[in-house]
Amino acid sequence: MEKNNAVVYARVSTDEQAIKGYSIENQERQALDYIKRKGYNLVNLYKEDYSAKDFANRPEWKKLMNYLNSNKGKVQSVIISKWDRFSRNLLGTLEMTKILGKMGITVECIDQPIDYDNPDALISFAISAAMAEAENRKISLRTTAGMRQASLNGCWVGKPPLGYQRDWVIKGTVKKNATLKPDSNSIIVEKIFQYFTIHNLSADSIRNKIYCEYRRKISKQGVLDILKNVCYVGNVKIKKYKSEPEIIVKGYHLPIISDELFQEAQQIMIGKKRMHIRKDNREAFPLKEIIRCSVCGLSFTASITTKNKGLKKYPYYHCSKTKGHDRYPVQVVHDCFGRVLKQFKVKDEILNLYSAMVVDTINSHNKEVLAEKRKIEQDLEKVRGRIKNAEDLLADGLENKEVCLSMLKRFRDEEDMLIMKHATLKSEAMPKVGDVEYLLALFNSFDVLYSLSDYPLKKKIVSSIFPKPVIFSKDHFRTEQVSPLLELLILNSNNLQGLKIEKSHFKSGSSSSAPPAGLEPATL
Numbered sequence: 001m002e003k004n005n006a007v008v009y010a011r012v013s014t015d016e017q018a019i020k021g022y023s024i025e026n027q028e029r030q031a032l033d034y035i036k037r038k039g040y041n042l043v044n045l046y047k048e049d050y051s052a053k054d055f056a057n058r059p060e061w062k063k064l065m066n067y068l069n070s071n072k073g074k075v076q077s078v079i080i081s082k083w084d085r086f087s088r089n090l091l092g093t094l095e096m097t098k099i100l101g102k103m104g105i106t107v108e109c110i111d112q113p114i115d116y117d118n119p120d121a122l123i124s125f126a127i128s129a130a131m132a133e134a135e136n137r138k139i140s141l142r143t144t145a146g147m148r149q150a151s152l153n154g155c156w157v158g159k160p161p162l163g164y165q166r167d168w169v170i171k172g173t174v175k176k177n178a179t180l181k182p183d184s185n186s187i188i189v190e191k192i193f194q195y196f197t198i199h200n201l202s203a204d205s206i207r208n209k210i211y212c213e214y215r216r217k218i219s220k221q222g223v224l225d226i227l228k229n230v231c232y233v234g235n236v237k238i239k240k241y242k243s244e245p246e247i248i249v250k251g252y253h254l255p256i257i258s259d260e261l262f263q264e265a266q267q268i269m270i271g272k273k274r275m276h277i278r279k280d281n282r283e284a285f286p287l288k289e290i291i292r293c294s295v296c297g298l299s300f301t302a303s304i305t306t307k308n309k310g311l312k313k314y315p316y317y318h319c320s321k322t323k324g325h326d327r328y329p330v331q332v333v334h335d336c337f338g339r340v341l342k343q344f345k346v347k348d349e350i351l352n353l354y355s356a357m358v359v360d361t362i363n364s365h366n367k368e369v370l371a372e373k374r375k376i377e378q379d380l381e382k383v384r385g386r387i388k389n390a391e392d393l394l395a396d397g398l399e400n401k402e403v404c405l406s407m408l409k410r411f412r413d414e415e416d417m418l419i420m421k422h423a424t425l426k427s428e429a430m431p432k433v434g435d436v437e438y439l440l441a442l443f444n445s446f447d448v449l450y451s452l453s454d455y456p457l458k459k460k461i462v463s464s465i466f467p468k469p470v471i472f473s474k475d476h477f478r479t480e481q482v483s484p485l486l487e488l489l490i491l492n493s494n495n496l497q498g499l500k501i502e503k504s505h506f507k508s509g510s511s512s513s514a515p516p517a518g519l520e521p522a523t524l
């Protein structure tokens with residue numbers, strides 16, 4: 001009788017590598033023993049360390065099948081060590097043994113042999129295969145439960161998201177918990193959040209910018225997913241599982257994004273098509289909440305609409321309540337306000353008085369500084385005399401050396417301190433009388449002064465000019481009264497282009513009564 005030709009198929013999935021008895025080498029040794037015992041002829045050996053579940057995705061299995069197909073009738077046995085090495089899927093196992101059976105090939109399992117001549121063999125075989133599948137399901141259940149438990153503890157079990165790489169919480173010398181640590185891509189995540197919240201960019205233009213700056217391709221949805229991902233504030237989200245609801249726990253990993261920034265991004269995403277102005281760019285809208293709608297008298301708010309994929313921005317002030325009411329481009333309102341400010345001319349007598357006061361202040365300040373400098377110079381002279389003394393004593397060797405040295409050190413420290421004080425006073429920018437002219441010039445160009453001011457000061461200037469509600473319509477502001485102080489300071493406060501002072505039909509605050517057309521001549 002001719003010898004049986006056999007091929008050996010050994011397989012291990014990556015996570016089983018370490019488990020004793022499962023190793024490829026072990027399976028190989030077992031198979032070679034078996035072949036020897038049976039007196040078979042080994043024709044080929046395939047070692048698979050790829051863990052794909054179905055046969056079609058196993059590279060070594062594909063090679064084995066190619067070999068069997070091109071050597072039809074020459075191979076009689078495929079040797080495996082356990083059924084679960086073959087497949088953990090019952091149907092897959094049955095199908096594959098059937099295919100091989102048709103080719104006249106028997107799958108011989110060393111640990112769980114099946115007597116194919118026995119009528120009960122199929123049942124026995126089915127049980128073995130079913131057990132492999134049951135084990136497979138148990139493993140995946142265990143994995144799911146285990147991963148869920150790890151996540152609940154704050155571990156990160158999945159693929160690291162952009163901006164993070166894998167890391168471990170180390171306890172002693174043991175890698176204890178899987179977690180994340182920020183990597184070099186965390187800057188991209190930061191940028192995405194900043195572009196979205198501070199710069200008001202759309203997901204699409206953020207995607208483009210990230211590609212231009214970092215050559216990193218992210219889809220529009222990818223950008224939105226990043227903006228929603230709680231892992232960036234150091235949390236772990238555990239998905240709903242059976243009856244257990246979705247929960248978010250504090251993770252082991254460090255956040256990349258501050259809670260404030262993240263919350264802001266969430267606010268914007270919650271169905272707000274029109275992005276309202278936030279802290280960081282409110283500076284562009286100093287007149288917001290001060291000027292009011294001419295239709296209903298409610299204060300204006302400000303918005304930015306973006307067009308052309310976020311490349312063009314249109315900032316505008318508009319009625320805070322009703323859509324069809326007043327709405328003006330920010331530039332139109334600001335230009336008009338600038339024209340009004342430009343007309344503010346400070347009365348000569350006030351200017352002179354102010355100028356005298358400023359010069360006086362500068363002079364007395366300079367006098368103080370000068371006096372302080374002189375005092376420091378005197379102290380320096382004194383301490384230098386002491387240093388000289390101590391050095392002489394040390395050189396003569398008449399006094400205790402230790403005492404001399406410690407004295408010397410103290411004096412030198414004192415000297416250093418005085419020199420530093422002197423230098424600070426020197427470098428302190430002292431206003432010169434010449435600067436006053438510039439300052440006064442500014443007071444005669446309110447528009448420049450205003451444009452140089454920061455946001456809080458702008459707000460202050462505006463509200464000190466307008467103590468009563470102001471309405472903007474078309475090309476002018478309307479208010480009942482300007483600040484009495486302003487009337488004292490400037491010329492012609494009630495004869496300014498672009499500013500009409502008239503009795504308002506609105507009560508201060510809000511009113512829904514119809515307003516005047518705003519075209520009638522200004523009255524006082």
Ligand SMILES: [Zn+2]
Binds near residue numbers: 293296319321325
């Ligand atoms: Zn309105």
